Amino acid sequence: MADQQTPIVVKFGGSSFIELPAYRRVARHLSELAHDEGRPVVAVVSGMSGSTGRLLEAARDVDPDLEPHVQDQVLATAEIVSVGLLRAALHAEGVRATDLWAPHIGMRRIASGPVIAVDRRRLLDALVGKTVAVVAGGQALDSDGRIVMFGRNSSDLTAVAVAAAVGADQCQIYSDVDGVYTADPHVVPGARLMPELSYAQCAAMSSSGAKVLHAGAVRLAEVHGIDIVCASLTPDGAVTGSVIGAGRGLAAVVGDRRTQVFRFVGASADDALERARACGVVGVTVVQGDETIHCFAGQQGDVAAALRRAGIDALAVSGLGLLSVVQPDGQTEHTAVGVDSLDGAVRDLHVHLHGDSAATTRWPAPKRRSNHSGLLLSARRAEG
Template sequence: MNATVLKFGGSSFLHPKDYGRVAGHIADRLAAGKNKIVAVVSAMSGTTGNLKAVMLDVNKQASPSNLDAALATGEMLSTCLLEAAVSRLGIPVMSLNAYSLGIRTNSDFGRASIDSLDPKPIIAAFQKHDVVIAAGAQAIDQSGRLTMLGRNSSDLTAVVIASTLGEDACEIYSDVPGIYTADPYLVPGAQLIPEIAYRAILQMSRHGAKVLYHRAVDYAEKHGITIVCKSLTGDGAVTGTFVTGHGNACSVTVVRDVPVLSCASLQECDNLCALLARHEINAIRVDDSDGMGICIVSDIDFALGLVARTNTSSVPIGSTSAVTELDSSVLRVHLHSDYERAISLARQIHERMYPAAVSEPFGSRMAGQPSAYSSPLFRANNTPGNPR
């Protein structure tokens, strides 16, 4: 069917007014073409972290299924807010969440894998509506329990919906217009990459590049979905990068607060690395004066849960920062306990890769800086005159 799939990340919703801005863009897209629109949304910036903190404050041993059910409410709220903003413009719109999207998964709570897809709920919604707002990152298992597809996994929802509707592309909107050779907020002179191959961005994503969720890239490659990375500006949408089967670029990534686990033996290290590899999670072996261990650089929450459920003596002993340099022939990871030194190293590596790059400030950092409105539920409870 003729449908355009758009995904808006948490950085698109720093303030309540941003839902109106996104709704305006959706209205413009409808006016410009005949396609119906599916808008996949993430939780408002900062909400997921707040929800998790509150849950763990209530019960530090909350079950994975309980956590998934709680965290999914962030996307559900965002879906309701965007539906309200689109409806205000007089556009026929309907929202769907995990229970009505038609995506079924296994029961690996925290990072479930997709078992089956049913396009009928979205197709049925399009019979009376021009726009469907879909809650990202969530589905249900075969028993009807809510599952999350992973942290920051709304990209995967968008790619899956595009595939099940028979579309060959989906658009991913974030606070940057595309994929860069480094985080442009941290590394002056980072270069926008116009086109990049699935395999190349998959490596970058699994080593800390946050523009795309790595499992979304993997799914897109397997199903032939082109990912178009964009951002919304005051002058409209800006297209930065096409993720296809072609293109490559040298890059450097930085990940802060990578957990380090101590292992009792070399065999335990090997077993944990093998376990994580089976779940496509990157783990780096650490060998220093403190003994043997591993650090985990992707899907951290899910990985720590996996390790906790194994019969090992491994324990978290701290965190570090990981700097990864990638090109066609080299994948090298550097660990630094000091984040500022890690950033400095990343800049040095990037300057070596791109000596002629122009160093221009990209702007103030948005990602990782929740707005004052990032969690309306909690904000309402703390306004003057309301009981705490």
Template sequence: MKAAVLKFGGSSFLHPDDFGRVARHLAERLAAGEDKIVAVVSAMSGTTDNLKSVMLGVNKQVRPSNLDAALATGEMLSACLLEAAVSRQEIPVMSLNGYSLGIRTNSDFGRASIESVDPGSIIAALQENDIVIATGGQAINQSGRLTFLGRNSSDLTAVVIASMLGERSCEIYSDVPGVYTADPYLVPGARLIPKIAYGTVARMSRYGAKVLHHRAVEYAEKHSVTIACKSLTSGGAVTGTIVTDHGNASSVTVARDTAVLSCGSPAESDKLRALLDQQDINAICTEDNHGAGICILSDVDFAIRLVTLTGNCSVSVGSRTAVTELNSSTLRVHLEDDYKRAISRAREIHEGMYPGTDGEPVAPRAAKQSSPHSSMLIRIYDAPENTQ
């Protein structure tokens, strides 16, 4: 069944009114001739961190399966809110969550890997409705337990659904219209990249670029799904970058709060590096005034859990900011203790790559926002007990 697949990130839902804005865009797409739409949604910006904080406040040793089920409620709430907003447009609509999307994974809770897909439930829903809303970043394992695909993995869900339905493209909406040569919120001279290859943007993502999830890009390449990066503005949708099989650009990425492991011995460092490589976690060896160690640049939460499970008490975990310069011939990672210094270094590197662009803003400079409504659960959790 033919259907447009659109994914809306957490930055699309800063306020409850934003669900109405997205619903109107979906209605406009149908009015313009779109037959069916699958809208994949993320949790409201900031919700996942708040949910995790609450869970760890209850139990610092919470089971990963328990945590996955809790984090998934953020996307479930977004799906319910968008379904309500679309219903107000008098459009036939229903939402599906990880239990009914037809995506099955292994049992690596925290960052599960997809093992099989079945489009039956989505196709059945589309036969009865013009719009189906899908929760991003979640699926079930072979035992039927809810699993989490990893942080910022709603992109992956969208690409998987597009492939399941036989679609050759999907649209990813975020607070910026595409992939830039640097984070435009941090580097004023960052340039929008109109077209970029899967491998290039996946590499950028693994080193800290936030626009697309690296596993989503890798899945898209494997299944020949073109990704259109877009932004929803007051004037409509704006397309910034097309991710396909060709296109390259030099870039600089900034990964804040990367995990740096200090090991008791070189042998222990080699052992941990092999473990992380086996799990396809992007980690590099480091050696500076902090001594020898390993820097984890992607899937940090999942990686730290793996390291913890080894039971090695000689490994200590620190946090630093990684600035990475990337081009066809260079991959150089700079670790900084001071975040402001890291941003300055990123700007210097970018200016060297693209002379004369510093100071030419190409995107809004306001800091990335969390939804003020995402803290609702925290406020309830912290509230004093109601006494009569």
């Protein structure tokens, strides 16, 4: 149970760090939050938007058959840079702060599943005399003490694990949108903000490929009864849009173009799907016409490599995306749609469900990436 001494836990995703001055803005916000609430703040951060993708591209260029632990080592640097920059910004703002990576607070991956443990004592000790602790998202140590990553968008998971460790009853997640909408507002400008929605719906949306929150983070929050509060830091201050917890949302439409679609060869498709799920790949079966195909939401990164490692023989089918309707109780229906018509299909389905809402959002523009995350690749290209 949270009390007056319990730290506030917030997470700032890569979309909050498009430009370098954003680190100073976030630092000022953290300082004000701690001051207003009279409690220290633990801020979990992701790498700058685009940095993980660029590092992955660079590492695969060097070794197309990259070993998973080497990949994780390279990717972890995105968050380490971001922690350093936010720590520097806090210093520049005169805020007493500390910076923490996985080894500093005993962040461990338990067994092979995506479950993360945080050493509560070490985290609280690190906060003594500090106003803000900055924590690297998405990373943990495995049983050999090596750094491992939990996959794309997993800083949300770290944030919820930290909230559970310190006994917080909410975890504030900041990004470029202030909440969860009935569709991606970058695709459907008339999408409606859901002031509240259930864990089940949010986890189903994430598993279907909605990027807004990590499915494992939502499930972990439910286990610990932690409310996830979605917020955005705007030039006019923080705006809070959705609470994920016991509330009820509206039917939502999700289009996922990162989904990887496979036909299975040899072993029965159901068996292959079960085995794929057992190695952590989010898979759904879609019946399309006379054919059953299998779509894997892109959350797990390189699905093909995961299937190969599991010894599953599968043929990739290109050009298909996953279109899903997720009900307030989490019930979901999936269809596969050509990627070129996916956004249009999402918009049509949204009009069908919610009418042609005249409401617009403040985020109709395409998603931005930080230019500062491209330094490594620019250097590599210059060398040829």
